[in-house]
Amino acid sequence: MNWFNSLPTGSIDTFARLSTRFTNQFAINKQYAKTSAHIFSVVQRDNEALRNYIKRCVEAVHEVPSVGQDMLSGIMQPHLKPGRFKESIARRPPDNLEELLNRAEKYVQIEEASTHAHPKRKREDDRQDIRRYDHIIVFNSSDLKGPDEDHIDALVITASVANFLVKKILVDGGSSANIMYLHAFKQLGIDNAQFSPISTPLKGFTGDGVLSMREVELPISLGDNPCQITKIIKFLIVDKPPPYNIILERPAIHTFKSVPSSYHQKWKFPTP
Structure with a gap:
C-alpha cells in the first residue's frame, strides 16, 4: 500500500497503466525456474x-x-x-x-x-584396516600359462573405463602420469566430464616433447565380479598419434596397491 499511496496524483488514468506500473515495481521479487x-x-x-x-x-x-x-x-x-x-x-x-x-x-x-570415534579406538581400527589390506602378492610358474617364457612382450590389458570396455591399455610404470589419448577419450562419449586445465610437458617414446591438453578423473575397474575393484584415476589427455589407447603408470599402479609383471603377463591386485 505504501507504493500505491506514493504514486503522484493523476499519474494513473487507466487500469492498464496501473497494471504496468505494478508489474514493473514488483518484477524483482519474481522467482525464476532454475536450469540443470x-x-x-x-x-x-x-x-x-x-x-x-x-x-x-x-x-x-x-x-x-x-x-x-x-x-x-x-x-x-x-x-x-x-x-x-x-x-x-x-x-x-x-x-x-x-x-x-x-x-x-x-x-x-x-x-x-x-x-565421533574415540581417538585411541580409532588408531586401533586403523591398524586393523592395515592388516586386512596387507595382502601378499606373489608370482609363480603357474602364472606363466599362455606366454612363451622367452617372450619380450609388454603388459597390455583390457579394462572397464567409465563403464566402457577399453582395449590396448599399456601397464608401464615408468612414468609419473597416466596417459589417455584424445581419440580414445572421444570414443567414450562422456559429454559431462569435468576437466582441469593443465599444460604439463611430457616426453614421448621418441624423446620429443608432448603437451598434455587437459586433466580428467575417470573410474577404472579391474577384474571380474566378484573379484573386481574400481578406483578413480587421474588421466592426462594427449592429442598425439597413439600406440595405445591408455598408458597406466605409477600413480594407477600405486592406487590399486598392485604389482604388474610383464614377464608373467599378469597384473595382480588385492580385492575387498
Missing part, C-alpha cells in the same frame, strides 16, 4: 560432511524438475571428494534418487561413526 546448470554448481566443499553435501544436492534436484533421476549419479560423481562413496557410484551407478539416497546413507553412517 544449477545442479552442476553444487560441489562438495573441503571438510564438508557427506550428509550435508547430499542434503544440498537433493535440494538442488527439487529446484530443477527437468533433471532425470538416472542422471543424478553422473552429475554428482565429479563433484564428490575422493572416497568410498564416490567409487561406489562410479562402479555401479544407482538408477534413481531413492537408490542413491539409500546407498549414500550407508557411507554417511560410516563417516559419522569414524568422526
